[in-house]
Amino acid sequence: MKLNAAQLSRQLQDQLAPVYVVSGDDPLLTAEVADQIRAACRQAGSEERQVYHVERSFDWAQLHDASHSLSLFAQKRLIELRIPGGKPGDEGGKAILAWLDMPPEDTTLLISLPKLDGASQRTKWAKALTDHPQSRFIQIWPIEAQQLPGWMRDRLASAGLHASPEALDLLSARVEGNLLAAAQEIEKLKLYCQNGQLDLQTVQQVVADSARFDVFNLVDAMLKAQPEQALRILQGLRSEGVEAPIVLWSLAREVRALANMAQDIRRNIPLDRIFASQRPPVWDKRKPLLTQALQRHPVQAWEQWLRDAQIIDEQIKGQHPGSAWDGLGAMVVGVAGLRLALMAAPAS
Structure with a gap:
């Protein structure tokens, strides 16, 4: 039986089901739902908890033994089965089906799965977990x-x-x-x-104290046409050990948004409408910053920087020659309005 988060809260207040399945890829949302189920089990008197991590070498006989063994410390218990790969295999599928057909008394089984792909959803064990009357299946959807x-x-x-x-x-x-x-x-x-x-x-x-958020200061300096400040921040991030993919993600995200805005401007869409259509909408104090950046460069420039971002990504992965950090520096000063020719300095 499928449940959403609200239905799960009500169901846990009534009576524990023999089997709960939490499926999803977001670590916070899935962990919180699993914690909710654990708390309900503790409140119901489950003092014993066993956790099994399913890997390639996992012995599924352990699950069978757990279902047939008596609790050593309490009358009720919680057994967790974590399948990070999302594929229990033939033996695991049979073990899950066997548990559903004869769930042990005073035992709750909590299965943790990633979001199941199409092939997995069509398997007999996955269909049983979603449809079996003994099971409660909670699908965790990402926040868009x-x-x-x-x-x-x-x-x-x-x-x-x-x-x-x-x-x-x-x-x-x-x-x-x-x-x-x-x-x-x-x-x-x-x-x-x-x-x-x-x-x-x-x-x-x-x-402001977190190096992770200094990346946003870098973006602001770039958009404010402050190339020297932007380069100082970029060098500081590098010296602090911030990884190039994190910096690229932030810069590319901003450039992609500005490229889309520039295309809308070329289609004669009013700027206020463009800002309002963003998700989330551009807040008032940021509008002048983006307006200046859009006035500084044509749409072709933003599209070129998107292509540059792809090259930098390939440099990070070792698929393209050159330094990713040099590419990030060139992008930063370019968006800030400094011509690359001005960056060149004679070798000392």
């Missing part, structure tokens, strides 16, 4: 970019914080694609918001 501000708002509210629109947009942008980082930042922000009000300045101050 357009859903992130709403998710962040709810998460902040649960922590007793109310964020201004600007603070919410900035925080959402800086943790996009990493909900675990978002949860960690919210816990840190709680320490700085005694009255529960979170503003833009607080977000900027709190995240």
Whole structure:
């Protein structure tokens, strides 16, 4: 039986099912759902917990033995079966089906899976986990970019914080694609918001200490046409051990957005409409920065920098000659408005 998160909360309050399956790729969301099930098991009296990690050499007889053995320490117990590869194989599929057909009394089985691919979903064991009356299958869907501000708002509210629109947009942008980082930042922000009000300045101050967020300072210096400052930040990131893929991700993300905006400008779409259509929408204090950058370069330049980003990515992977850091530096000063010819200096 399939359940969503809200249905799971209600079901756990009624009665524990013999088998729970949590399937998804986001580490924070899947961990929190699994924690919810563990808490319900503890509340129901499950004091014993056994965890099995399924790898290639895993002996599935262990699961059979667990289902037929008596609990050593308590009347109720929780058994966790973690299958990070998402494919238990023929032997594992048979073991899962056998458990579903005869689940042991006073035992809850929690199976953790990544998001199942199409082939896995068609297997007999996967269909049984989703449809069997003894099983509760919880599919964890990723938070899409357009859903992130709403998710962040709810998460902040649960922590007793109310964020201004600007603070919410900035925080959402800086943790996009990493909900675990978002949860960690919210816990840190709680320490700085005694009255529960979170503003833009607080977000900027709190995240400034992290080298991970210095990448965003690099983007701002680049867009503000400050090539020397941008290069200093880039060199600082490199010296602090920040990996080139992290820097490239941030720069390419910004350049890609600006390339799309430049194409919209060429189609005579008003700039206000372009800013409003972004996800998340561009907040007011950032509009002048992006406007200046868009006025500084034509659409062809943004498209060229996207091609440059692809080359840098290949350099990082060793598939293209040259230094990725040199390529990042050239992109930064180029977007900042400094001609590459001005960068050249005679060898000393």
